[in-house]
Amino acid sequence: MTDALSIAALLTQGTVLAVLGTLAFTRIAPDVILMAAMAFLVISGILTPGEALVGFSNPGVMTIATLYVVAAGLKETGAIQWLAHRLLGQPQRLRHAQLRVLLPASGLSAFMNNTTVVAMFIPAVQEWAGRLRLPPSKLLLPLSYAAILGGTCTLIGTSTNLVVNGLLQTEMGIGLSMFSLAWVGVPLVVVGGGFLYLFADRLLPNRQGVLEQLEQAREYAVDVVVDDKGPLVGKTIADAGLRHLSHGYLADIERHGRLLTEVPPETELQAGDILVFIGDPECARELRRIHGLKPASGDVHKLDIAHHHRCLVEAVIGPDFGGLNQTVSESRFRSRYQAVILSISRHGGRLTGKLGDIRFQVGDTLLLETAQDFVDQYRYRKDFLLVSGLHDSTPPDFRKAPVALGILGAMVVASASGLLSILEAALLAGGGMLVTRCVPASKARRYVDLSVLIVIAASFALGAAMTKTGAAAQIAQWLLLSDDLAPWAALALVYLMTVVFTELITNNAAAVLMFPIAVAVAEQLGVNFMPFVIAIMFAASASFMTPLGYQTNLMVLGPGGYRFTDYLRLGTPLSLIVGATAVGLIPLVWGF
Structure with a gap:
């Protein structure tokens, strides 16, 4: 029996390594890679079909799918553009302009998909920067980073938070509330946003004069x-x-x-x-x-x-x-x-x-x-x-922007007050967007990114196999290095490993793969698993060092005229500051 388990554990570890390598070093679509891995785990007998497909019924995954429709309503009505033009204003100095970008971007992305926020802000910031004769290269990367940081403040701010919360619900029977993460997320926005406000101007390029740029x-x-x-x-x-x-x-x-x-x-x-x-x-x-x-x-x-x-x-x-x-x-x-x-x-x-x-x-x-x-x-x-x-024949229907924002606000209040679960509130909000015609059903379907949902759901099979075969416990043992490692040090290692995975592969896949490892680390140390799980949530979102780690980083690469070194120059110190703050604060909120 032990030999069978060992072989299954080795096969699972080999599958995980193959997935990581293929995601990091090939151009094969992530959903194809993860579905192939899931198929192998079922065919080899490591998982039953029911165990392999559990991700497709996970409440976190279904919540993400529903929030695509909510985001579609906000996008189609131009709600973010409507807000952006009112919040950006007419600052006279670059520092003030950066602040006008950082505050609304982080605030909005706490309550909606940060990819949507950045997609809507890019043209607004470019037009705004052109009018004020400010270099967009000083504004667009801070926009992406602010959106990432803002997304860590609430449960719906980023899909990673919803995925990990879904795992907590199915594996541990525990669920987080809308603002549970704010105790750490808000300080991260303050610390990270403060760093960007003070140093982005110095660390980001202005390779030509302002007008030429x-x-x-x-x-x-x-x-x-x-x-x-x-x-x-x-x-x-x-x-x-x-x-x-x-x-x-x-x-x-x-x-x-x-x-x-x-x-x-x-x-x-x-x-x-x-x-x-x-x-x-x-x-x-x-x-x-x-x-x-x-x-x-x-x-x-x-x-x-x-x-x-x-x-x-x-x-x-x-x-x-x-x-x-x-x-x-x-x-x-x-x-x-x-x-x-x-x-x-x-x-x-x-x-x-x-x-x-x-x-x-x-x-x-x-x-x-x-x-x-x-x-x-x-x-x-x-x-x-x-x-x-550039020649959009269907401009947003700004008349419905207040309606879309009202639906979003109602969803947040209903969920935060405990009146409804996150999934129930999202389902009602998505339905509200369709009923009020903020977005037609035909367009709403196009917004639902099936490839992302498949990647997340199929990742659950890898996590389940790592737990079932003992592969996660074995990796946790290797990660701890020694039996008397302090919980704080172990937490820092889990955070660091998650950051590395996120920079190499997708953030959601990194979170799902690290979840069983984090739980196994906590079990071997005999401490509460919650600090380790929360660390995964923040680490999987904290992708600042490469354009490939997070979609919003890649979106600003061309419009900002950035090079890969620009991400390292600004993103590396930001990653260190955010990581140290998160690892320091998490155990104070969720004790060992």
Whole structure:
């Protein structure tokens, strides 16, 4: 019997290592990896089908699914934009502007999905920074970090908290209330937010002057062709109205294989001239309105979409994009997404050279021409982390923003007062969003990210196998190093291990994998397991050092023109401060 258990434990540990390695070092979709691991555990007999599928009925997972609908109502009504424009104000100094970003971002993300908060704030902050002539690179990363910190204050602030609370309910019969985590979360917001307020300006880049940074934060090269049957043939550049565009300038002309640079305004246009314009994303929309110019990319005409149904979209490549490290041509981008790439920006600057030969990287910002439903289709998929639709045909219905905020407030009050459980309150709030038409049912379905839900639910199978086979107890024994290790030191080790897992794989999967290990550590020390479980909640959210650890970090990579080193420079001290504060406070609230 012991041998059988040992073999099962070894198989489970091997499965966990394989999952970690595959998630960290390959581009296979996380839901595929976790479902494969779950299938192996069932087929090998380690888990029964009922044990393996328990995650799909977990209240935490179902709460996350329901909150997607609540977030959809807030997004579609523009409730966050409505609040953002009222809260951002007109500060005169960068420090005041940072404070105006930190406070609402952390406050809002305590009560709703922080990805939604950041997605709505990015265009608002960019437009606001442009108007105030402030560098967005000083504001967008603090926005992401503030949203992450704010999410730790309540049970619904981040999906990780709901997942771990679901595990506590099913495994231990214990449930946390809405504001249980605020005793530690609020001090973390104060300490972390204070650090960002004092040091973000010094540690974040401003690689050019303020105006140049604003102009180049999302700068593209857009190629158009002079139509041989159009009215521009024979006209000078000045007469054609191409000299004083609002959003870009004519940089070069490619004519019969020769490149003409620094072209004077009296240059006459010839049929077939390829004109290269440099500017922000709106430049492409401006050029589309000029009769006699057509996109240089022949792919645009191959789109099976009527011209009046097309729009311009700016999207950031995510970690699960299928064509990573492939060239644009190799990825068959147009046929896969029914979208044409007009230009690519990387680290805040445009990429030059032949578009088809550029290799995709995580964080690249693409300017696309595509169908109007592209934004809805890919808004919460990890192929792209969408920044904005630049020609959105369905602007938010701001009249319903107060209704959506009222539903959110009612959900928080009902749950916090104990009148309803978190799941019951979320179900009613989701229903309220549909009944009041804050979001149509058809759009609400698109917001529910099945791949994320599958990752979380399938992760439960790994956790169950680690507990059942004794693998978690064995890992806990290795982690403790010695039998007389102090509980505080063990808590710090569990926190550190969770942070490492979070930076390598998804935060929810890290939390589920660490849960049985944390419980086993507490059992071996003979102390209360609650401090260790709470530490997992905070550590799994505290991803500041890489753009890949947390989705909001990746979302600001392109718009802020950041490099990976910027995350290390600001995120490493923030991680240390947040970690030390959390490990110090948690045992004072949940004693050993």
